[in-house]
Amino acid sequence: MSTATLQQTRRPKINLAVIAPIVALVVLVLIGIAMNPNFLSFANITNVLARSAFIGIIAIGMTFVITAGGLDLSVGSMAAFVAGLMILVMNLLTENMGGGLPVILIGVALALFAGLAAGFINGILITRAGIEAFILTLGTMGIYRSLVTWLADGGTLSLGYEMRELYRPVYYGGIMGISWPIIVFAALAILGEIVMRHTAFGRHCAAIGSNEKVARYSSVAVLRVRLMTYVMLGLLVGIAVVMYVPRLGSASATTGLLWELEAIAAVIIGGTLLKGGFGRVWGTVVGVLILSLIGNLLNLTDFVSPYLNGAIQGVVIILAVVLQRNTGTAR
Amino acid sequence: MTSPVLALEGVTKSFGPIEILHGVDFALHPGEVHALIGENGAGKSTTMKILAGYLDPTGGQVTFDGKPIRFAGSDEAEDRGIIMIHQEFNLAEHLSVDQNVFLGRELRRGPFLDHKSMRARTAELLSQLECRVDPATPVNQLSVPDKQMVEIAKALSRKARVLIMDEPTAVLTGRETEVLFRQIERLRAEGVAILYTSHKLGEVKRIADRVTVLRDGTMIRSDRTTDVTEDDMAAAMVGRELSDLFPAKVGGGADAILEVGGVSVPGVVEGASLSLRKGEVLGIGGLVGSGRTELAEAIAGLRPRSGTVRLKGQELPPNQVAHAMRAGLAYLTEDRKGAGLLLDKTLRENLTLPLLETFGRPLIDRGREEAALDRAIDDFAIRAPERGMAVGDLSGGNQQKLLLAKTLLSDPEVVIIDEPTRGIDIGTKQQIYTLIAKLAAEGRSIIVISSEMPELIGLAGRVIVMHAGRIAGELAGDAVTEGNIVRLAMGMDDNKEDSAA
Numbered sequence: 001m002s003t004a005t006l007q008q009t010r011r012p013k014i015n016l017a018v019i020a021p022i023v024a025l026v027v028l029v030l031i032g033i034a035m036n037p038n039f040l041s042f043a044n045i046t047n048v049l050a051r052s053a054f055i056g057i058i059a060i061g062m063t064f065v066i067t068a069g070g071l072d073l074s075v076g077s078m079a080a081f082v083a084g085l086m087i088l089v090m091n092l093l094t095e096n097m098g099g100g101l102p103v104i105l106i107g108v109a110l111a112l113f114a115g116l117a118a119g120f121i122n123g124i125l126i127t128r129a130g131i132e133a134f135i136l137t138l139g140t141m142g143i144y145r146s147l148v149t150w151l152a153d154g155g156t157l158s159l160g161y162e163m164r165e166l167y168r169p170v171y172y173g174g175i176m177g178i179s180w181p182i183i184v185f186a187a188l189a190i191l192g193e194i195v196m197r198h199t200a201f202g203r204h205c206a207a208i209g210s211n212e213k214v215a216r217y218s219s220v221a222v223l224r225v226r227l228m229t230y231v232m233l234g235l236l237v238g239i240a241v242v243m244y245v246p247r248l249g250s251a252s253a254t255t256g257l258l259w260e261l262e263a264i265a266a267v268i269i270g271g272t273l274l275k276g277g278f279g280r281v282w283g284t285v286v287g288v289l290i291l292s293l294i295g296n297l298l299n300l301t302d303f304v305s306p307y308l309n310g311a312i313q314g315v316v317i318i319l320a321v322v323l324q325r326n327t328g329t330a331r
Numbered sequence: 332m333t334s335p336v337l338a339l340e341g342v343t344k345s346f347g348p349i350e351i352l353h354g355v356d357f358a359l360h361p362g363e364v365h366a367l368i369g370e371n372g373a374g375k376s377t378t379m380k381i382l383a384g385y386l387d388p389t390g391g392q393v394t395f396d397g398k399p400i401r402f403a404g405s406d407e408a409e410d411r412g413i414i415m416i417h418q419e420f421n422l423a424e425h426l427s428v429d430q431n432v433f434l435g436r437e438l439r440r441g442p443f444l445d446h447k448s449m450r451a452r453t454a455e456l457l458s459q460l461e462c463r464v465d466p467a468t469p470v471n472q473l474s475v476p477d478k479q480m481v482e483i484a485k486a487l488s489r490k491a492r493v494l495i496m497d498e499p500t501a502v503l504t505g506r507e508t509e510v511l512f513r514q515i516e517r518l519r520a521e522g523v524a525i526l527y528t529s530h531k532l533g534e535v536k537r538i539a540d541r542v543t544v545l546r547d548g549t550m551i552r553s554d555r556t557t558d559v560t561e562d563d564m565a566a567a568m569v570g571r572e573l574s575d576l577f578p579a580k581v582g583g584g585a586d587a588i589l590e591v592g593g594v595s596v597p598g599v600v601e602g603a604s605l606s607l608r609k610g611e612v613l614g615i616g617g618l619v620g621s622g623r624t625e626l627a628e629a630i631a632g633l634r635p636r637s638g639t640v641r642l643k644g645q646e647l648p649p650n651q652v653a654h655a656m657r658a659g660l661a662y663l664t665e666d667r668k669g670a671g672l673l674l675d676k677t678l679r680e681n682l683t684l685p686l687l688e689t690f691g692r693p694l695i696d697r698g699r700e701e702a703a704l705d706r707a708i709d710d711f712a713i714r715a716p717e718r719g720m721a722v723g724d725l726s727g728g729n730q731q732k733l734l735l736a737k738t739l740l741s742d743p744e745v746v747i748i749d750e751p752t753r754g755i756d757i758g759t760k761q762q763i764y765t766l767i768a769k770l771a772a773e774g775r776s777i778i779v780i781s782s783e784m785p786e787l788i789g790l791a792g793r794v795i796v797m798h799a800g801r802i803a804g805e806l807a808g809d810a811v812t813e814g815n816i817v818r819l820a821m822g823m824d825d826n827k828e829d830s831a832a
């Protein structure tokens with residue numbers, strides 16, 4: 001195809017890319033309403049939102065990493081490992097100093113710190129040792145997954161009954177019927193959108209992803225900003241774990257399996273460029289909602305087998321990337 | 332006269348609602364070198380892209396061998412022998428030189444690529460261009476002028492009937508320009524129709540048979556080159572008479588503001604020392620590859636180096652751009668597309684990038700950014716059809732003006748400008764020279780690196796010339812002449828060792 005035809009059709013396509021995720025979301029909601037009257041019920045909606053919150057919180061961080069031209073495949077395993085570590089330490093503490101609020105607070109602090117540290121390790125190796133992000137995080141993905149399996153001795157790590165009861169409200173409780181994970185997700189999404197669009201950090205991420213050399217020549221601290229995106233993502237994984245552990249009270253070798261792919265998919269569906277240079281957090285939120293709505297719809301209707309969930313999600317992801325490519329090459 | 336090969340008849344072109352070309356008539360004849368000149372944003376590149384099939388005209392028609400034609404794309408135009416060298420590089424950065432030259436038209440032996448003949452043919456083309464680049468080098472390791480020579484080699488490797496060159500000499504030094512001109516003369520003798528743009532009117536006068544002036548998307552006049560003077564051309568382009576190109580030189584104070592001692596960059600710069608006085612314009616000349624840019628980048632903290640750099644007595648650490656910028660030293664890169672501007676971002680985002688922190692913390696103040704852009708557009712006469720457009724859609728010269736605005740945004744005391752007027756029209760050139768003189772008069776100190784002799788001679792009170800990574804000598808006052816600069820640049824004056832500092 002010639003540049004000429006691409007350039008002439010560029011403008012409408014950019015607009016299409018902007019609104020496409022929203023249109024898809026609206027269509028899904030309309031299908032849902034048509035298929036099942038329960039779809040719009042308060043219970044169903046809060047259920048969908050609460051389940052998307054973990055991936056959503058991680059995907060917010062992933063948006064920054066990808067916008068700055070990076071990638072992190074390790075977040076799913078990292079979440080499992082942090083969850084396992086948190087449960088293990090909380091159980092140990094319960095034995096030694098009896099249960100209670102302090103143990104939970106220590107557990108939460110530990111999870112946040114462990115996430116931060118894991119993100120820092122990824123980031124420092126990518127920026128200072130110059131290892132390709134894809135390869136490095138593929139490596140740490142394997143390492144964390146194997147560590148959690150080892151911690152759990154191949155089985156499941158479960159939080160003691162007493163602690164579980166005490167910790168439960170963090171997932172199940174909330175304000176006015178809206179559970180904490182939803183509130184935290186919403187708050188972080190708003191914060192993320194502001195950081196991306198209105199702060200120097202967000203602008204620097206986009207600049208680095210767009211052309212690293214230009215960013216460096218413009219005295220942007222390229223390595224530091226890159227590192228920060230991974231650290232931030234690690235911290236967000238920690239936060240997601242803090243919200244996730246009270247849900248089941250356990251962690252195993254299959255915890256957080258494929259979360260990294262769902263998070264990356266949500267980011268791309270939302271319109272962030274996979275090659276970096278442009279990202280938007282609100283799009284990611286829409287992407288997360290699209291992915292979990294597909295699953296929810298298949299469960300609510302017996303039109304299509306829920307086993308086809310993955311296939312439909314796959315089609316949506318491919319469509320999103322095709323759309324991106326058409327706008328991307330016109331530049 | 333022969334009948335035209337390729338012509339435009341009443342061609343208009345719009346991007347969105349804005350019409351850029353208004354009814355352009357234009358013809359290219361075999362064996363004729365035709366120059367198209369005009370201010371930045373006049374529509375020269377757009378006209379050329381329409382001729383070469385990269386863009387479709389909005390109205391009017393293109394004729395080829397007298398018959399109307401509509402190219403499905405640049406590939407079809409290329410198949411008919413219409414070859415274009417773009418203003419911006421179109422090279423695959425990670426591929427080697429020979430792979431780039433034969434990109435899309437690889438030579439084969441049976442089902443396999445014939446690497447040997449492609450390499451040999453490339454070496455032959457490069458030696459024709461007197462360019463000493465190994466065909467196996469990846470393009471991203473080449474200097475900007477060498478990349479341009481590769482573009483030219485690529486164009487020469489095709490059987491051209493029409494050769495269109497968009498500012499091919501903007502990034503070349505005098506010697507390389509001569510080489511290119513010899514090739515142009517050879518092609519002209521072979522009956523190729525050549526279209527050429529340049530902001531260097533001296534070149535146009537020398538090489539072109541016919542010159543056509545474009546102003547704001549309209550043809551103003553078209554003459555045989557022998558019938559017009561350079562001043563006529565400049566006046567027709569700008570629409571007014573131009574007075575002296577260079578403002579009066581300012582002397583500069585006595586105190587050194589920047590002292591560079593024994594700076595080396597492994598492999599490219601060897602023990603360079605210089606000192607810059609307050610309020611002075613210092614020129615750095617030399618051939619391409621003599622280490623001018625590398626020295627400047629080392630001083631600006633963009634490269635690892637040894638040796639010392641002192642700004643106002645304070646030592647600047649190596650390889651820390653942000654530190655140098657905060658201390659008051661800014662560098663304008665010669666590589667606009669690769670290191671200067673984010674082509675897919677807007678003017679505003681590009682302008683404020685180096686100084687974002689000062690536009691409000693933690694949240695960026697959009698209003699102040701817009702105000703800064705307003706000022707930049709005024710001060711540097713940037714012509715952007717739309718405020719929110721991507722910088723990559725600006726004309727080349729307007730990109731350069733934006734880059735200048737971006738570099739000067741931090742209000743630096745010392746500015747190193749690498750090729751300040753690359754691709755800039757003569758009217759704006761004058762504005763930029765005036766600006767440089769004004770900066771110096773305000774007490775700022777400026778280093779100008781330039782491949783254009785008149786620019787060095789007209790602007791700088793003192794010129795340092797580099798040869799093969801070393802400072803070959805320094806010229807001041809009346810000794811700043813073209814002859815002296817060339818002699819030093821060629822390394823013909825060895826007894827005048829490093830008299831700077």
Ligand SMILES: Nc1ncnc2c1ncn2[C@@H]1O[C@H](COP(=O)(O)OP(=O)(O)OP(=O)(O)O)[C@@H](O)[C@H]1O
Nearest residue numbers: 346351371372373374375376377724725726727728
């Ligand atoms: N794709 C595009 N979208 C919008 N405007 C465009 C696009 N391409 C070019 N323009 C505008 O068209 C005008 C003419 O541009 P063109 O590149 O032809 O100028 P030029 O004469 O080559 O200038 P220069 O000497 O600076 O290279 C400019 O104002 C430019 O901003």
Ligand SMILES: [Mg+2]
Nearest residue numbers: 375376418727
């Ligand atoms: Mg141009």
